[in-house]
Amino acid sequence: MSNENELSHRFEINGRDFSNAGRASTSIKEILQEIGIDSSIIVRAAIASYEAEMNVVMYARRAVLTLNVTPEKLHLKLEDEGPGIENIDLAMKEGFSTATDEMREMGFGAGMGLPNIKKNADEFEISSTPGKGTTIKITISLDSTENK
């Protein structure tokens, strides 16, 4: 899989691990800054990965988040083990959330996570098997190969 034009990174995320929440998206931002990706794209990738990461921390057991960058495209894939999502259309609605009161107290549960992931992606795919887990794939195109 690893071709020489492709950078890949793998991050493990654990459910309920609030103290490390956000680490993957911070690393992703740093990697992208280092290779000179445009800052507007970095922010989109950072927001999408942060929301995906937080959903694992809040709702799932564990997950692997992979980042793949080629000179043309940036891919993020999240595969989690957890309860899955029964009704994806509903989960994708702005404002829909099953967050508990405790999570809301902590400032989560606005129901904007999945919609924001989609909004920040050029291509977005979500699939889920209830009782098993959820997979989200997003792609952001890197239109120009010249760095700023």
Next chain:
Amino acid sequence: MKEYFHSIRIDPEKCEGRMKCLRVCPTQAIRVRNAKAMIIAEKCIDCGECITACPHGAIVPLTDPFGELAKFRHTVAIPSPALYAQFGREILPEKILSGIKKLGFDDAFDLALTCGEVSFAIQEYLREYKGPKPLISNACPTVVRLIQVKYPELIDQIIPIELPRELAAREIKKKKSKQLKLKEKEIGTFYLTPCPVKMISIKQPAEKGESFLDGAISISDIYGPLLSAMEGIEKGSYRKALENICILGVGWAMVGGICRTLRLKNSLAVSGLGEVIKVFDDIERGKLRNIDFVEAYSCAQGCVGGSLTVENVYISYNKILKLIETLEFEQIKACPDIREVRKLYSQKYFFIKGKFEPRPLKPLDKDLAKAIKKRKEKEHIYESLPKIDCGACGAPTCLTFAEDVVKAEAELIDCIFNLSQRFKEPSQGFSELFNKYSFRSQTKSSPKKHAKKEKQ
């Protein structure tokens, strides 16, 4: 590439390469080369951490000597409100300003008043602003530089209102030149500064405009002379001196002071670079969209904790806090007239001239495909390193060393764990010997074991 002006310099005579600075620098901007520290200009955000860390005083802030005063026909000192926090409880701004005049300045200006105006102007800006939130205070130039370097997407959230010291200098020059029939450039305006970073924002403002200040003098340099100068000053009425203090303005000396004195409900205040970074990460992720205003300072507790201050930071923080409480309790309102401020605000009196621009770090390569390759190479190199961040190579961490290697700014054999290769060719025998005791074989075992082996 553009050269950045920095407010600090390393004196190679004094530097003993002890690497204390290497470890404290939050942006990994320092390297030790040939046993001397050097700063990578592009990466430095002028936080001043290295100045405090150096045991030899080899890192010197570039502030101006007193002698600069002689270049002007009329001189005005503009002390940061942090200066008011440097002396005992009983010593109020009035006395401090008189003391300054005795030191050779023709005049001393109470910047707290201008800070008060700017606080009101910030309030106005918060009221009419419609863009993404929160807005971020520009009071600390290190924080502004941090945003330029690491959070370019937050640039438009920095409040574009001129710093109080700049406004004060601008107005002083205007007024005094008329009054004294002098040219504006014959009037010298000197900021008494708690940190060296104020110096760059004078020599090279973040928004690329021009500064109205002619120089900055370190609070630590003026402290001793000022203390003596104040000795002879008659003790006036405490109450009267209190009545001249602008509560909004003294708030600028400490973290949270602006929010508190403006009574902003939906704001937060943060100090210390590490903490600021955490908050900015959250802003970038959109987590703090409901907050209106963030007051952020690089130094712990705000400017009272600046690297060129003298008094213990907690004592000075408390002095300002108590002063604010007293002024609140006594309901003293020696602040600018808000209607006047609103009028000036609508005339664009408060806005900065230029625009804040991002200052992102150079990527590993201009070409993305090459940058990707180099990044992989960096990871590969890093994996081969001991990951103990010993600093012996001159880089602060193994990771930065790996980066320096792919950027061709360092060589793999600069790492003592790779040193054995250096000897391979000249002498096979030595190499074998070296390998036997090589650090390389120790990378997986603990350093303690290693020490034992050496003794055997």
